[in-house]
Every structure is written in structure tokens, then in C-alpha cells.
Amino acid sequence: MSSGINRPFKYGADDKREFIVQNSEVACVAINDTNGSPIFLGRAKTGINLFEEKWQIRKITYDSEDGVTRVTWPQDEDGIAKSDFKFIWSTVSELTILDITNALVGVVTVAAIGDLADGDQIIIQNVEGMIQVNFDGPNIYTVANIAGNTFELSATDTTTYTPYTSGGTVNFGEVINYTYS
Numbered sequence: 001m002s003s004g005i006n007r008p009f010k011y012g013a014d015d016k017r018e019f020i021v022q023n024s025e026v027a028c029v030a031i032n033d034t035n036g037s038p039i040f041l042g043r044a045k046t047g048i049n050l051f052e053e054k055w056q057i058r059k060i061t062y063d064s065e066d067g068v069t070r071v072t073w074p075q076d077e078d079g080i081a082k083s084d085f086k087f088i089w090s091t092v093s094e095l096t097i098l099d100i101t102n103a104l105v106g107v108v109t110v111a112a113i114g115d116l117a118d119g120d121q122i123i124i125q126n127v128e129g130m131i132q133v134n135f136d137g138p139n140i141y142t143v144a145n146i147a148g149n150t151f152e153l154s155a156t157d158t159t160t161y162t163p164y165t166s167g168g169t170v171n172f173g174e175v176i177n178y179t180y181s
Helices: none
Strands: 007-012 018-019 027-032 038-045 057-064 068-072 094-101 107-110 121-125 141-147 150-153 169-173
Touching: none
Parallel strands: none
Antiparallel strands: 007 018, 027 038, 038 057, 057 068, 094 107, 094 169, 107 150, 121 141, 121 169, 141 150
16 A cells, blocks of 8 residues: 655665655755744755855745745856755844834944845844844845945845834844845
8 A cells, every 4th residue: 555655766876766864865954034934045965064156046936925936046157047955044143132213214233243245135134122123034135335344235225114113133154145036
């Protein structure tokens, strides 16, 4: 009697078919939205460093009912979307948020600016109070006008947002800054 489960196979020693055991053969990393759904999802063989060009990355878009509506891939050096295992996942160390202003252009203060640069794409997570800035999939911000430990959220009006109270981190790196298509 068949269990109805369709398991993936690979060819092992002597060209014998073997089960692919995902937990032991594939490493996965993700950046999730506020609902816990993975938006950026990367996978590679286990043991691969996040900074090696050996990751397959995809960006997932959801509809209002959490159904997947689109999966896109990062573009290579020729501007062609690729699903190859050739990208870098690297998320740079998180920056700790100390404050976000309610202003025509929101200004974020962090404990240390790190390697953040003008033009970087970032996501913000775990902010209390001004929860509107927390990453929910489409709200990826562009950094502008870095000065000391502050930067602007380019073209982001935070005047109507709930005032910032505490917490939060800024995440950025290759995976967020790739162009997906």
C-alpha cells in the first residue's frame, strides 16, 4: 500500500538512487516579515559560509491572504535573473535603533552606523511604538544623508506614524540590496 508521499531522489554512489534529506544536505536562511512569512529565502549546501558565492536566493511576494503571488530571483552581473547557486547571502551585522523621528522624512538614530552607506537598501524589525516601519514585505527603505549615527529613510513621511517608543534593528547586506526580477 502506497503512503502517497512523493520523496525527491538523487543519484549517489554507483548511480544508485538515494533520498534527498533536506535537513542534512541543505542549509536555509530567511528574513521573515511581521507575520513570520519568509520574504528573502536562501539555500546552499550545508557548511557554506554566508559570504561565499554559493547561495540560491529568492524573494517571495504574498497577497493579503498570505498566498504566494510571485517568486523573483536576483540579477547576475549581466542583469539577468538567475536561480543559480552563485549569490552571496551576507546580511551585515544588525544595527541597534535608538530613535526614529516623526517627520516629513523620518530620521533613524542607531547606536553605531557600521558599514551602512547612502543608497543602501534596509529593512527595520522589532520596533515598538512606530510599528509602521517594521518589515512587512514591501517596505524596504533606502538610506540617505548619513550624518554621525543618524540617517534618513529616503522619501518616507513618518509624521502620521505612531511615535517611536523603543527597540528595533536595521538589517542590510547583499541579499536585501540585490535587484530582483
